[in-house]
Amino acid sequence: MARGARTGIGLILTAVVVTVVMGIAVAAPVTTAADDSTAQGRELKVMRRELKRLEADRARESKVIEQLEQKIDKIEAQDNQLRATNQHLESTNQQLQGKTDEQIKQLQAQVEEGPSQSQLAKALRGYWGSTQFTLTGGAAADFIYDRKAGQNTFAVNFNPIMLYRLNDWLLFEGSFAASFSPGSSGASFSSAVDTAQIFLNDYMELDLGIFDQPFGDWLEVQGPLWVNRFITAPLPFGVESLVPPGDIGMQLRGGFQWGELGQDADYTTWVANGPSYDSALPQPVIGQTLNGVTNITTNTNGKAYGGRFRVYPFPLDSKLGRLELGASTYNGKWQNGLWLNAWDVDFAYHWKNLQTRGEYLEAYRQMPQGSGADNRQGWYFQAGYFLTGLRLPFLSRDLNSYLSRLEPLVRYSGVNQRAVVAEEISTIPALGFNGSPSVFAPHAREVALGIDYWIAPAIVWQTEVDLELPRAGGTLFSFNGASTPTASRIGATPNDRAILTQFAVGF
Amino acid sequence: MKARRGKAWSKIAALALAILMTLPAMAAMAQESKAEKQQMFLDGARLWPVYCSQCHNARPGSEFSPAQWDAIMMHMRTQSNMPAKDARAIKEYLKGGL
Numbered sequence: 001m002a003r004g005a006r007t008g009i010g011l012i013l014t015a016v017v018v019t020v021v022m023g024i025a026v027a028a029p030v031t032t033a034a035d036d037s038t039a040q041g042r043e044l045k046v047m048r049r050e051l052k053r054l055e056a057d058r059a060r061e062s063k064v065i066e067q068l069e070q071k072i073d074k075i076e077a078q079d080n081q082l083r084a085t086n087q088h089l090e091s092t093n094q095q096l097q098g099k100t101d102e103q104i105k106q107l108q109a110q111v112e113e114g115p116s117q118s119q120l121a122k123a124l125r126g127y128w129g130s131t132q133f134t135l136t137g138g139a140a141a142d143f144i145y146d147r148k149a150g151q152n153t154f155a156v157n158f159n160p161i162m163l164y165r166l167n168d169w170l171l172f173e174g175s176f177a178a179s180f181s182p183g184s185s186g187a188s189f190s191s192a193v194d195t196a197q198i199f200l201n202d203y204m205e206l207d208l209g210i211f212d213q214p215f216g217d218w219l220e221v222q223g224p225l226w227v228n229r230f231i232t233a234p235l236p237f238g239v240e241s242l243v244p245p246g247d248i249g250m251q252l253r254g255g256f257q258w259g260e261l262g263q264d265a266d267y268t269t270w271v272a273n274g275p276s277y278d279s280a281l282p283q284p285v286i287g288q289t290l291n292g293v294t295n296i297t298t299n300t301n302g303k304a305y306g307g308r309f310r311v312y313p314f315p316l317d318s319k320l321g322r323l324e325l326g327a328s329t330y331n332g333k334w335q336n337g338l339w340l341n342a343w344d345v346d347f348a349y350h351w352k353n354l355q356t357r358g359e360y361l362e363a364y365r366q367m368p369q370g371s372g373a374d375n376r377q378g379w380y381f382q383a384g385y386f387l388t389g390l391r392l393p394f395l396s397r398d399l400n401s402y403l404s405r406l407e408p409l410v411r412y413s414g415v416n417q418r419a420v421v422a423e424e425i426s427t428i429p430a431l432g433f434n435g436s437p438s439v440f441a442p443h444a445r446e447v448a449l450g451i452d453y454w455i456a457p458a459i460v461w462q463t464e465v466d467l468e469l470p471r472a473g474g475t476l477f478s479f480n481g482a483s484t485p486t487a488s489r490i491g492a493t494p495n496d497r498a499i500l501t502q503f504a505v506g507f
Numbered sequence: 508m509k510a511r512r513g514k515a516w517s518k519i520a521a522l523a524l525a526i527l528m529t530l531p532a533m534a535a536m537a538q539e540s541k542a543e544k545q546q547m548f549l550d551g552a553r554l555w556p557v558y559c560s561q562c563h564n565a566r567p568g569s570e571f572s573p574a575q576w577d578a579i580m581m582h583m584r585t586q587s588n589m590p591a592k593d594a595r596a597i598k599e600y601l602k603g604g605l
Contacts, residue, residue, distance in 0.1 A: 117603065121573055121574075124574070125574070128574070132574050132575065132577055132578045133578075134571075134574075134575045134578040134579060136575075136579060136582075161582075163578040163579065163581075163582055164578075165577055165578035165581060171578065171581040171582065171585075173582060173585075195585075197581065197582075197585050199581070199584075199591075201591075202590070202591035202592065203591070205584075205585060207585065220586065221562045221586065221587075222562070224563075226563070227562060227563040253585070253588055254588065254591075255587075255588040255589050255590045255591075256590050257590045257592070257593070261550070261553075261554075261593075262554075262557070264589065264590055264593075266587075266588030266589070267588070268588065310588070316553060316554065316557060322557050322558070322560075322561050324561065348561060348562075350557075350560055350561045355560070355561075454564065457564035457565065457566045457567070457570075458563075458564065458566055458570075506563075506566075
């Protein structure tokens with residue numbers, strides 16, 4: 001457009017020059033042509049020079065114009081390029097703005113929603129580290145009344161379990177039991193279990209330390225305050241236990257599936273310090289009680305060893321419930337050359353609201369020359385039934401709700417032994433013991449009736465009535481400060497009743 | 508007498524060797540894939556009420572944190588001697604699949 005204008009200006013200038021020249025030529029008088037030819041020639045020369053100058057000017061201006069036109073073209077091209085760039089930037093900016101808005105919305109949504117559980121778990125693992133210290137266990141407050149001993153008392157038990165998990169294959173477990181029993185001014189402590197549990201592979205585990213005796217089912221499994229459906233222990237595992245309830249040593253144990261899901265078997269083998277008997281007595285005697293755990297002061301050169309095998313025959317899908325059948329052995333020297341040998345068979349069955357378990361065991365203690373064998377037998381059977389799901393139409397909804405939390409229980413247990421020792425008979429209630437002297441009869445029998453009210457899966461209020469029904473027979477050994485005991489026959493032993501109630505919490 | 512003692516020691520050495528040979532298995536305990544974990548969660552949901560209730564009331568997963576269940580299920584595997592894979596499945600269920 002500008003270039004065309006400048007070309008037009010050049011044409012106009014040329015036309016003006018030509019018109020001036022033509023006009024001068026036409027206007028000159030013909031008559032004076034000869035005279036004025038010289039003057040005209042000069043003027044013509046001047047005009048030609050002027051014309052040349054004008055042409056030169058025109059050519060120069062044309063060149064300048066052309067250069068300017070080129071510059072303008074260049075500027076126009078740059079301008080167009082800048083416009084295009086600007087448009088592109090505007091477009092990109094809009095896109096970025098859209099994306100940013102979207103990302104901000106997503107972030108806001110994530111912030112409002114919070115981290116997922118797996119993200120949180122991962123973050124916490126990273127923060128706390130891979131090791132884990134866990135406190136669990138149980139506690140209970142009891143009230144105990146025994147008719148024959150003529151006493152009623154409160155008692156408290158606190159049994160924490162500390163678990164320290166180092167990694168997937170190593171766990172340390174430590175527990176102690178603090179009991180505030182009647183007749184003592186403070187707490188009495190015992191270290192129930194302290195073990196290092198090393199998981200060697202899926203089928204084998206090595207345990208080192210103090211452990212519950214892997215003999216039968218009750219000692220190892222039913223000890224915790226809130227796990228035992230009753231408050232007391234069955235007679236074979238109570239104050240006159242037939243085998244030591246715990247030991248110091250090592251175990252190799254594991255479990256495996258042999259059939260369908262739920263058809264399992266497990267094994268436990270162990271070696272430990274072995275049994276020892278009440279050392280307060282001047283000499284060994286039939287019916288003497290066992291110590292809980294034989295500490296590092298051993299009284300023999302040999303160790304005790306034993307094994308347990310259990311099988312679970314029902315597949316999970318059979319809907320027949322969970323049945324456990326087990327057999328155990330215990331062989332340990334309590335003195336050089338003198339053994340305590342024992343065996344046990346046990347069962348446990350759980351189906352819907354019904355749970356039952358029972359054991360039968362025998363122990364044979366070799367005695368020094370001149371004394372007969374110290375043989376004992378024991379057994380228990382217990383059953384309980386959750387009233388969950390029971391709805392009585394004549395009761396209100398609230399009462400039915402309370403009713404469905406109840407679990408009635410019954411247990412029958414007994415011990416046969418040839419004698420008991422007078423100095424060992426205690427009527428002070430302790431963990432798992434109601435304080436009845438009838439429990440110390442050589443042929444103790446007990447019917448325990450219980451009712452558990454389950455507030456939560458691990459919070460229970462238990463009430464138990466014990467009917468002690470000892471049979472006649474057996475011998476009472478009494479030292480009375482002498483080094484040798486005197487023996488007397490035990491006739492009919494009176495029955496006894498005890499009532500216990502306990503609030504137990506598992507944590 | 509000496510020969511008998513030597514035999515006893517060789518048995519103990521063989522047992523120790525067998526235990527030592529299992530140590531690599533401890534270090535290489537498997538990390539399950541996502542699909543395996545889902546299957547374990549489902550198995551655990553079936554096993555949890557049956558296995559736990561055999562000795563005590565089954566406690567819900569919400570009572571402890573996932574990290575606490577890691578330790579508690581090791582303890583329970585020892586107590587019950589349950590198969591290791593079943594213990595892992597129950598743990599997976601109690602941890603809520605985390």
